[in-house]
Amino acid sequence: MRHARLALPAVLTATVLSLAGLLAAPSASAADPTITSTELQFEVTVGPANDKTCLVDADIHVPSTATVAAPAPAILTTNGFGGSKDDQDGTGQAFGREGYVTLSYTGLGFPDSGCKITLDDPDFDGKAAKQLVDFLGGTKTDKAGHNVDFYAEVAQDAPGDPKVGMIGGSYGGQVQFAAAGLDHRIDALIPIITWNDLSYSLAPNNTSFDHGVTYTTPGVHKRQWTSLFFGVGITDGIQGSAIDPSRNVGCPNFSDQACLSKAQLDARGWPDQATLDMARHASVTSYMS
Numbered sequence: 001m002r003h004a005r006l007a008l009p010a011v012l013t014a015t016v017l018s019l020a021g022l023l024a025a026p027s028a029s030a031a032d033p034t035i036t037s038t039e040l041q042f043e044v045t046v047g048p049a050n051d052k053t054c055l056v057d058a059d060i061h062v063p064s065t066a067t068v069a070a071p072a073p074a075i076l077t078t079n080g081f082g083g084s085k086d087d088q089d090g091t092g093q094a095f096g097r098e099g100y101v102t103l104s105y106t107g108l109g110f111p112d113s114g115c116k117i118t119l120d121d122p123d124f125d126g127k128a129a130k131q132l133v134d135f136l137g138g139t140k141t142d143k144a145g146h147n148v149d150f151y152a153e154v155a156q157d158a159p160g161d162p163k164v165g166m167i168g169g170s171y172g173g174q175v176q177f178a179a180a181g182l183d184h185r186i187d188a189l190i191p192i193i194t195w196n197d198l199s200y201s202l203a204p205n206n207t208s209f210d211h212g213v214t215y216t217t218p219g220v221h222k223r224q225w226t227s228l229f230f231g232v233g234i235t236d237g238i239q240g241s242a243i244d245p246s247r248n249v250g251c252p253n254f255s256d257q258a259c260l261s262k263a264q265l266d267a268r269g270w271p272d273q274a275t276l277d278m279a280r281h282a283s284v285t286s287y288m289s
Contacts, residue, residue: 033063033064033065033096033099034063035061035063035064035092035093035096035097036062036064037061037092038062039057039058040058040059040103040143040144040146041055041056041057041058041143042055042131042132042142042143043143044132046115046124046125047124047127048123050127052115052124054115054124054128055112055113055243055244056105056106056108056113056114056128057084057105057111058106058132059088059089059092059103060101060102060146060148061089061092061095061096061103062096062101062148063097063099063101065099066101072099072100072101073163073164074101074136074164074165075091075100075101075102075103075164075165075167076103076105076129076133076136076164076165076166076179077091077105077166077168077172078104078105078171079106079171080168080169080170080171080172081171081229081232081233082233082236084106084111084112085104085105088104089104091167103136105132107125107172107175108125108128109233109236109247109253109254110236110240111236113240114240114244114247115244115247116237116247116253116254116255117233117253118255118258119255119258119278119279120175120178120282121255121282122178122181122182122281122282122287125178125179126175126178126179126181126182127182129176129178129183130182130183133162133164133179133183133185133186135148136148136162137160137161137162137164138160138162139160161185164185165186165188165190166179166180166188167190167192168192169191169192169193169194170192170193170194171194172192172194173193173194174194174195174198174283174284176189176191177189177194177287177288178282181284195283195284196212196214196283196284196285197212197213197280197285198282198283199214199271199276199283200213200214200215200219202222202225202226202265203218203219203220203221203222203271204219204220212285214280214285218270218272219270220269221265221268221270221271223266226262230262233252233253233254234254236253237253238253240253255278257274257275261274261275261278
């Protein structure tokens with residue numbers, strides 16, 4: 001893990017201030033708190049039938065100001081497509097200096113987390129994130145038995161209800177909708193440069209809109225984009241094969257429908273109904289008006 005103190009980009013500085021307004025942090029002291037970073041591994045249960053177990057690689061960054069007497073609110077963050085928890089080290093350090101606990105994790109299908117890439121599907125990525133909120137609420141431990149029963153500030157209405165927000169961009173943005181749609185304990189979201197309807201992002205058509213950018217007449221396939229994503233995803237699957245060899249069985253490191261959709265898009269040039277259904281199931285347009 002990297003623990004260097006990183007400069008904060010202007011856009012992230014703004015989002016820190018925005019999230020701080022929604023999740024009141026403890027008053028900052030004159031000196032920056034010391035931040036302790038610990039590597040964690042979680043087993044999460046996902047899938048429509050909750051019958052798939054996945055390993056999630058994570059880091060928790062805890063400021064010295066977070067104590068039993070002064071519990072701190074928490075931030076949950078994950079990577080963009082092809083990234084990992086390490087991409088969020090700067091975020092963890094920055095929020096830590098403001099008094100927040102930050103749990104950064106590697107999304108499913110990216111090294112060193114197990115299972116396959118399911119495009120931020122709520123049944124997989126959303127459920128995984130929900131169980132990390134359980135950890136922040138003190139009702140779940142990682143594989144080694146670590147818990148944070150005094151780090152994340154617990155609300156008064158129910159045990160295990162932490163004060164927690166999420167931040168992330170692109171792939172790390174859409175998962176926030178997938179998580180919050182399942183878990184109302186999440187208090188604040190900052191999804192950056194993410195999609196509303198993945199079918200529009202990968203095969204856009206600016207006519208025949210039904211609502212938002214969700215169309216009724218399929219658009220033209222962005223072949224170079226989908227090929228880039230598949231190349232990155234397959235490479236990550238090879239790199240993470242020691243973590244979960246099954247991720248490369250069949251469709252390599254992607255859900256079976258993702259491979260079928262890629263082949264269909266390459267052959268025909270626009271999405272069929274199965275491809276549209278897969279993309280929209282992994283899109284906030286399907287579960288938020």
